[in-house]
Amino acid sequence: MPDAQLTARMADAIRFLSLDAIERATDGHPGAPLGCAEIATALFTRHLKCNPADPEWPDRDRFVLSNGHGSMLLYSVLHLAGYAGMPIEQIRAFRELGSHTHGHPEIAPEHGIEATTGPLGQGIANAVGMAVAEARLAAEFGSDLVDHHTYALVGDGCLQEGIAHEVISLAGHLQLGKLVFLWDDNRITDDGSIDLSISEDVGARFRAANWHVTECDGHDVDAVSAAIDRAKADPRPSLIACRTIIGRGLPRLEGQRGAHGGRVFDTDLAEARAARGWDHPAFTVPEEVGAAWRAGAGERNRPAYAAWESRRAALPEATRKEFERVSAARLPEGWREALRAVRDRLAGAGEARASIEVSAEIVGALADAIPELFSGAPDLEGPTKHKQAFAAFTAGDRSGRYLHYGIREHAMGSMMNGIAAHRGLVPVGATYLVFSDYMRPSLRMAALMRLPVITVYSHDSIGIGRNGPTHQPVEYLASLRAIPNMLVLRPADATETAECWELALANREGPTSLICSRQALPALGRPAGGENRCARGAYVVAEADGERRVTLIGTGSEVALALAARETLQAQGVPTAVVSMPSWELFAEQDAAYRDRTIPRGTVRVAVEAALRFGWDRWIGEDGGFVGMTGFGASGPADELFRHFGITAEAVVEAARARLPI
Amino acid sequence: MPDAQLTARMADAIRFLSLDAIERATDGHPGAPLGCAEIATALFTRHLKCNPADPEWPDRDRFVLSNGHGSMLLYSVLHLAGYAGMPIEQIRAFRELGSHTHGHPEIAPEHGIEATTGPLGQGIANAVGMAVAEARLAAEFGSDLVDHHTYALVGDGCLQEGIAHEVISLAGHLQLGKLVFLWDDNRITDDGSIDLSISEDVGARFRAANWHVTECDGHDVDAVSAAIDRAKADPRPSLIACRTIIGRGLPRLEGQRGAHGGRVFDTDLAEARAARGWDHPAFTVPEEVGAAWRAGAGERNRPAYAAWESRRAALPEATRKEFERVSAARLPEGWREALRAVRDRLAGAGEARASIEVSAEIVGALADAIPELFSGAPDLEGPTKHKQAFAAFTAGDRSGRYLHYGIREHAMGSMMNGIAAHRGLVPVGATYLVFSDYMRPSLRMAALMRLPVITVYSHDSIGIGRNGPTHQPVEYLASLRAIPNMLVLRPADATETAECWELALANREGPTSLICSRQALPALGRPAGGENRCARGAYVVAEADGERRVTLIGTGSEVALALAARETLQAQGVPTAVVSMPSWELFAEQDAAYRDRTIPRGTVRVAVEAALRFGWDRWIGEDGGFVGMTGFGASGPADELFRHFGITAEAVVEAARARLPI
Known part of the structure; x- marks a missing residue:
């Protein structure tokens, strides 16, 4: 294990990669990368089971940066850990079009990014889902193949969002013991002190939901690491409250509201370098620090990876293939x-x-x-x-x-x-x-x-x-x-x-x-067998008897109304076809010839859907007929409601006839 | 105060009005009206400050039925309390088209319904907003005019929704001491026992957020009333956990999952009547019970109402008028x-x-x-x-x-x-x-x-x-x-x-x-003064020089692009107008002549908006041009993004020219 000084420099490497990138991009969020540098160092170099040479190792621990605005923290760590997809050029290209070091992380497991995050609360909820998947797959395939933790780094914002409590409550109920939230407890949000908007005892809230709660100095790598040990040892999901200072290491903004998303200038970089004694050029990590990172995040995990590979290789072929299949998200034959x-x-x-x-x-x-x-x-x-x-x-x-x-x-x-x-x-x-x-x-x-x-x-x-x-x-x-x-x-x-x-x-x-x-x-009466007709998004379910003059388009429950209307129109001598349109998206993908054959523009087009017209003009034209809702519904028996709102076969007939040339 | 037996019958009056109505409607949710009958009796006949003869009394206590599926509870109570808008005919017409006893309560303060509820969690959040309004108005107008409580009846569903924790946390932080949640703690949700999905200590969760938490037997009117007394005496917002049995009084469903929204049959009514010793015909409340209700909900409040009226009358006219104005939601002169x-x-x-x-x-x-x-x-x-x-x-x-x-x-x-x-x-x-x-x-x-x-x-x-x-x-x-x-x-x-x-x-x-x-x-360059041109939803911001052939329509930041494109088109000899369209809804309300004058169908129509085309065909026709997004955005400098996604004046020019007759 690196000594205390080297460990401190490992964390500072995150700080300066992040600061250099944010300054170069002219915007970004320095607060979290600076405030969570020690947390990330503890997690990635001492605990996280991962393999930078095989980022999609199915049994890797999952790490979700729920406070996604701190994206440079993740990119810096992945670079330091040696992920091939995160070379220094990507760090330099932070927030540039075409890079994959986006403003907020965007899912790319091949580069070590497990989820797109930014909208607050989503990441921790994703993490709870991942922990469910792990538990279910471990039950299916055994702990030889599936036995990993899920970590989420979470800010005050994520915890204030309502979704947080939904998943806190459910994760506690499900006792997802391999789930660990690392809370960047810095007492600052975008508006300023958390005293402006919250006075809740966060730990008590988690304990009320049957979580294990522990805390540590978030700027002490050893303390964070020990807290993670406690979390892993507890059968409950764990919250680690890491006391931190936002923007730590950036003298002008440290501990300030402005650190969250404030602009970083070159003068800030100089001050920060002086304050931390970091005398390396921009985007440069000293070899000793880089080596310690690669050892901690990469080499440390080699035995576990090799052991897992051995266990996998020893499995019966059918089990191995089945695990490979589901891990690749491929559906089974048949x-x-x-x-x-x-x-x-x-x-x-x-x-x-x-x-x-x-x-x-x-x-x-x-x-x-x-x-x-x-x-x-x-x-x-x-x-x-x-x-x-x-x-x-x-x-x-x-x-x-x-x-x-x-x-x-x-x-x-x-x-x-x-x-x-x-x-x-x-x-x-x-x-x-x-x-x-x-x-x-x-x-x-x-x-x-x-x-x-x-x-x-x-x-x-x-x-x-x-x-x-x-x-x-x-x-x-x-x-x-x-x-x-x-x-x-x-x-x-x-x-x-x-x-x-x-x-x-x-x-x-x-x-x-x-x-x-x-x-x-009611059944449309299509015979069994044949192609999947819904695959084209819309198809003629009843062709006109005679040269088509009217095309009625329905979806879901309203196709039956269109069919009834067709009966009337045909009886009145108006050749009418009915199109069922289960999917706009799939129909839009069809070639123009199919689209025009199915819903010919030369015919009177009337759509019927028990919903608003909004968007339908694309398919029926601005002069097309539409039978549906024009506002909110009402409380009453369903059949009365359809009549009340004029969604009837008669209305469809009228809408068509009104548009027929006299 | 009515004796114990009469009190029990007052609660049963809610039960049987609700059951009769739900049976007649053939659907509804019996669980809450039956399970909360005593809670509602305690609140409405002993605590709630209201005046059935003046439902919109500005200083009334507010009551929100957050578990809106239990709507018959509210309708029954309002009927019993003597609200003129809730005669027995409305109870009979529960869930019929045209009644105002809708499936879920719909806002009608004139009938005693303070909010539309049903989607879970909304009602309690509304209640927190009401408590904020009360506190703010009390600070403005003084407690002589504004001094009321806000009560919400809340089920497990409302508390599990994420929004609940957001408002619990904030209400505790704001110390909204006149806010009281009455929790129908029946340990049952639609899926069955709450053990299926929650094992949280709800009281501890509220205490963590600085609420006062107390509990009571929810089927004991005196106990509920005493708990409300404790809640009112505490300076914090209060949660009263009322232990109840869902569907209480309906033998077949009592305490069962099926009570939540299960169908009630006439055999159930007979069993319930026998079980509770309620031998009155359907939709009939014995006079003694009715009188006790009107005394409790109405006469009890007369002194308070009269005192408030006196205080109001004694105010300076300006203050009184100002209070009347804001209470009527009228904006001030000027x-x-x-x-x-x-x-x-x-x-x-x-x-x-x-x-x-x-x-x-x-x-x-x-x-x-x-x-x-x-x-x-x-x-x-x-x-x-x-x-x-x-x-x-x-x-x-x-x-x-x-x-x-x-x-x-x-x-x-x-x-x-x-x-x-x-x-x-x-x-x-x-x-x-x-x-x-x-x-x-x-x-x-x-x-x-x-x-x-x-x-x-x-x-x-x-x-x-x-x-x-x-x-x-x-x-x-x-x-x-x-x-x-x-x-x-x-x-x-x-x-x-x-x-x-x-x-x-x-x-x-x-x-x-x-x-x-x-x-x-950039400013569009319109002179100061004149009409509010946005009021018509869309208007010509730059008319064509010459007989208009092209209409470019922009909104927000893209109007500037349309104006730039117009310059090019005019220079190329194509008379082009630019329409700014701040509001679709307002434009849709204009007469056809104005609409056609503003966006003539005989011109080439091109819209530009840095968003999806979805819906725009209504204004530009299916052949119209659209310059905007076709999917999600990307991370990069804004100006590069506009070029990357082709949202430029040049693209607008091209879209117009491609549609001009050769």
């Missing part, structure tokens, strides 16, 4: 066939079913075919039904594959992100569509990180009836469709629900929102 | 003139300014003209600057008009709703646009309740530069515009910022989102 079989059975039955029920049935049917499916809901097991074949994942039994998230939607969203980022499980969460707003910050992060997270939403419209406008989504389809990289699917019947599930599982490049009804949806 | 003066000064200066700075300056300038302005931000005082002239509202000083919400956006959103619903203050909150997602559930509630809440968002695009995609909104304009009743304003320069502030303040029928830039925006 899942599509299993799903198609369900679809064809559903198509054959031709029953009117609530799509949330069908979705639940599918998840249950895939339980064996996709052993890494990991389901859950925020206290809506009954109405969303996605527990089915699964036992609960609990403090006492890690073999379960269903998580009772409690009434904590935001936790679910961000924990699913952490589960997906960890790899090894396919997280599926089910809730009501209106509650997607509660998890919206995490949905955005899933999209930004391009994580394969599947959320199933039930109760998707005024079709829920009497619970009223608080629980009736009208703007949610638009607001979910507006998120880049988000695949939104709204199936119209049981067959489409199975097809949409196939698309959701196949989507490995981003999150999926599967929008389901509470009420039963 | 505010428009004050604001126009600021606008004209800004127009005269013609400086390039960041619109967030201008917004802050305006709020500061209006501090005297609108004494009820109440500002705040979630730990972004520095970058949003909306503290200006205000002192902080703190535990020790209630005269301040700026709330340091801490890093608690969701709390801010819902507390502002509570402040607005309370009346007396005009809440203004400022944060970054990306963090609006954190408060989205409360934004939706503001829109649903049509509350005049103003949120100012800074850092509105990739214009923030190096902080990267986590902090760069691209989908937010679309997702805010998608919320019904939400006025979204994105001003293009200082003058427009002042005009948009006038529109925001004038908007008393719903919330306003004022979208501001961090970077400086």
